[in-house]
Amino acid sequence: MHPELPNQVARPAEVTPVVAFHDVSKWYGNVIGINKLTLTVRAGVTGLLGPNGAGKSTLLQLATGQLKPSQGAVRVRGQSVWNNSTLNRRIGLCPEQDAFYEWMTGWDFVHTCARLSGLARGDARAAAERTVDAVGMTRHKDLAIRGYSKGMRQRIKLAQALVHEPDVLFLDEPLTGTDPVARRDLMDIIQRLGGEGKSVLVSSHVLHEVESLTPSIVLLSRGRLVAEGNVRQIRDLIDEHPHQIVLHAGDYRRLAARLLAFDDVEGIRVLSGEQGVMVETRAPDAFYGRLPTLYLDEGLEIKAVYSDDDNLEAVFKYLVRK
Amino acid sequence: MANATLTTPTARQDVPPMSRASAFWALYALTLRQHVHGKRWLVMALLFLLPVGLAVIVRWTAPNVPPEALEFTLAMMFVPQALLPIVALLYASGIVHDEQEEQTITYLLLRPIPKWAIYTIKLLAVMTTTAVLVAVFTVLTYLAIYVGTQVPAGEVAARSLKTASIQVLAVITYCSVFGLMSLLTKRVLIVGILYTAIVESLLANLPFSIRWITVIYYTRLIAYRTMSFTVPRFNGGSQDIAADAWQLDTASDPGLAEHPQLVTCIAVLVLTSLVCTAIAGWLCMQREFHVKTPEKE
Numbered sequence: 194m195h196p197e198l199p200n201q202v203a204r205p206a207e208v209t210p211v212v213a214f215h216d217v218s219k220w221y222g223n224v225i226g227i228n229k230l231t232l233t234v235r236a237g238v239t240g241l242l243g244p245n246g247a248g249k250s251t252l253l254q255l256a257t258g259q260l261k262p263s264q265g266a267v268r269v270r271g272q273s274v275w276n277n278s279t280l281n282r283r284i285g286l287c288p289e290q291d292a293f294y295e296w297m298t299g300w301d302f303v304h305t306c307a308r309l310s311g312l313a314r315g316d317a318r319a320a321a322e323r324t325v326d327a328v329g330m331t332r333h334k335d336l337a338i339r340g341y342s343k344g345m346r347q348r349i350k351l352a353q354a355l356v357h358e359p360d361v362l363f364l365d366e367p368l369t370g371t372d373p374v375a376r377r378d379l380m381d382i383i384q385r386l387g388g389e390g391k392s393v394l395v396s397s398h399v400l401h402e403v404e405s406l407t408p409s410i411v412l413l414s415r416g417r418l419v420a421e422g423n424v425r426q427i428r429d430l431i432d433e434h435p436h437q438i439v440l441h442a443g444d445y446r447r448l449a450a451r452l453l454a455f456d457d458v459e460g461i462r463v464l465s466g467e468q469g470v471m472v473e474t475r476a477p478d479a480f481y482g483r484l485p486t487l488y489l490d491e492g493l494e495i496k497a498v499y500s501d502d503d504n505l506e507a508v509f510k511y512l513v514r515k
Numbered sequence: 516m517a518n519a520t521l522t523t524p525t526a527r528q529d530v531p532p533m534s535r536a537s538a539f540w541a542l543y544a545l546t547l548r549q550h551v552h553g554k555r556w557l558v559m560a561l562l563f564l565l566p567v568g569l570a571v572i573v574r575w576t577a578p579n580v581p582p583e584a585l586e587f588t589l590a591m592m593f594v595p596q597a598l599l600p601i602v603a604l605l606y607a608s609g610i611v612h613d614e615q616e617e618q619t620i621t622y623l624l625l626r627p628i629p630k631w632a633i634y635t636i637k638l639l640a641v642m643t644t645t646a647v648l649v650a651v652f653t654v655l656t657y658l659a660i661y662v663g664t665q666v667p668a669g670e671v672a673a674r675s676l677k678t679a680s681i682q683v684l685a686v687i688t689y690c691s692v693f694g695l696m697s698l699l700t701k702r703v704l705i706v707g708i709l710y711t712a713i714v715e716s717l718l719a720n721l722p723f724s725i726r727w728i729t730v731i732y733y734t735r736l737i738a739y740r741t742m743s744f745t746v747p748r749f750n751g752g753s754q755d756i757a758a759d760a761w762q763l764d765t766a767s768d769p770g771l772a773e774h775p776q777l778v779t780c781i782a783v784l785v786l787t788s789l790v791c792t793a794i795a796g797w798l799c800m801q802r803e804f805h806v807k808t809p810e811k812e
Contacts, residue, residue: 257624258624281625281627286625288618288806292617308544309538313534320531
C-alpha cells in the first residue's frame with residue numbers, strides 16, 4: 194500500500210522533521226478521513242497530492258491542530274499540535290474554503306489577522322503592508338473582499354497565512370480556480386517561501402501544479418499514504434493517460450478555436466453551460482506554459498483553469514493496486 | 516493585478532513580538548465590528564423600539580394611566596420577560612455557530628488564542644453589544660414614559676439608571692446561559708425559545724420555590740428591593756403592583772425575608788454567568804469546530 198518510489202529525494206537523516214504524523218487515524222463517525230498515516234515532512238516545499246476526498250484537508254487540519262486525531266500523534270516542530278495555541282505563532286494556513294469577512298477590505302482582513310496573531314498595532318500595520326504587497330494586492334487592498342475575483346481572494350488568503358511570518362506553512366489547494374497570471378504569481382511566491390527556508394506543505398489534486406513547485410511529493414488516496422518521494426516517478430505514470438484541463442472564459446468559443454491549433458491538444462469539448470472548454474493533452478507542461486500568452490497576445494481572458502483529477506485518480510488506482 | 520510587483524517578505528531575523536493581550540483585544544474588537552456590520556442589531560433595535568412606541572401610544576390614547584404603572588408594565592414586565600431573553604438568545608447563539616456557518620472560524624483557530632479564550636472573548640463582546648442596546652433603549656423607554664409628566668427629572672433619571680443596570684445584569688446572565696446552550700445543542704434557537712417560554716415565563720410566575728432556578732426571579736427581586744412600584748389607585752389609596760404581578764406575598768412577609776437578599780440575588784446572577792462561561796470554555800477546549808470544506812461538501 195505504501196510503495197516508496199525508487200528515486201526518492203535524498204533527505205538528511207539527522208534533520209528533525211517539521212511535521213510528523215505517527216500512526217494517525219481520523220474518523221468522522223463511520224467515515225474514515227485519515228487511515229493509519231505515518232509521515233514526516235521536512236524543511237522546504239512538499240506537495241500533498243490526492244484526488245478530492247483523499248483526506249488532504251483532513252491531514253492539514255490535523256497538522257494545524259483544528260482536528261484531534263482519533264488515534265496516533267501529530268507533531269509540528271516536535272510539539273503536539275492539539276490545543277497548543279502557542280504553536281500557532283509558527284504556523285500559517287491558507288485554508289481551502291473560500292470564506293472571508295466579506296465586508297472587510299483586503300488590507301483590513303490581513304491587518305486583522307496580524308492583530309489576531311498578537312502583533313502590536315504598529316507591527317501589524319507594517320506586516321500587513323508588507324504582506325499585501327508581497328502577494329501583489331497593493332493596488333486592490335482598499336476594496337471590499339466581496340468584490341474580489343477568485344485570484345485576488347486566493348492572494349489575500351495567502352497573505353493572512355504569511356502576515357505573522359510563520360516558519361511552517363500549510364497551503365490547502367491555493368491555486369484552485371485562479372486565472373493563469375495569478376497562478377503563476379502564487380507559484381512564484383510559494384517557491385520563494387521555500388527558498389527562504391520556510392517549510393511549506395502544499396495540497397493539490399493537480400500533479401502539474403505541484404510538480405512546478407517541488408520534486409518532493411506525498412500521495413494520498415482514501416485517507417491512506419499511497420506513496421512519497423520524487424514527482425518524476427509519478428509523472429511518468431500520469432503521462433500514460435491524457436490530461437484533462439478545463440478552462441473558463443467569456444469568449445470560450447474563440448478560445449476553443451485557438452486551442453485547436455495547438456499540436457499537443459488531442460481533443461477539445463465545448464462546455465456551453467459552464468462557458469468553458471475541456472481540453473485533452475499529453476503535454477500539460479507545454480499547454481499550461483502557453484496560456485499566459487493567449488491573454489497577453491490575443492486578449493483572450495481566461496477566468497479559471499483547473500484540471501480534472503480523473504488522470505490522477507487513475508494513477509492512484511494503479512498505485513493502490515501495486 | 517497582472518502587473519503586480521511580487522516580492523516575498525524578506526526573511527526576518529527578528530520576528531516582531533507577539534502578545535496574547537493584543538490578540539485578545541483584536542478578537543474582541545473584531546467581534547464588535549461583526550455585530551455592527553450584521554443586520555442583527557437593526558432587528559434588535561426595532562424590537563427594543565416596541566416599548567418606546569407602546570409608551571407613546573398609551574400616553575396618547577389613555578392619558579390617565581399613571582406613568583409608574585406604564586413604567587412597570589413596559590420596563591419591568593415586557594422587556595425582561597420578552598425582549599431580554601430574545602436579544603441574548605439571538606446574539607449568544609451565534610458566538611461560535613456564526614463563525615462556523617460562515618467558515619471563518621478557521622482564521623481564529625489558527626491564532627495564538629486558546630479555544631476557551633476565543634469563546635470567552637466573543638461572549639464578552641456579545642455582552643457588551645447587548646448591554647449597550649439594553650441600556651440605550653431603556654433610557655429611551657423612560658423618556659417616552661415620563662417626558663412631560665409631573666415626575667421630577669432627577670427621579671426619572673435615577674429610576675432609568677437603576678432599571679438599565681438591572682436589565683444589563685439580566686441580559687448578561689442570559690447571554691452566558693444561551694452561550695453555553697449553543698455549545699450543547701445545534702438547535703439552540705428552538706431550545707432557547709422553549710427555555711424562555713417554560714422556565715423564564717411559566718415557572719418564574721409560579722409562587723413556588725421552583726422559580727428560584729430562573730434568571731427573571733432574581734432580576735425581579737433586585738428591582739423590588741431597590742425600587743418602589745407603588746402606584747395610586749383611581750379610587751384613592753395606593754397599590755404595590757410589583758408584589759401582585761410577581762407573586763410576592765408581602766401581606767404575610769412584608770420584608771420578603773423568605774426570599775434572597777439583594778446581594779445574594781446579584782451574586783447568584785454573577786455566579787451563574789461565571790459558571791456557564793467556565794463550562795462553555797471547557798467544552799470548547801474539548802471540541803473540534805468543523806467547517807464545511809469544499810472537499811467535505
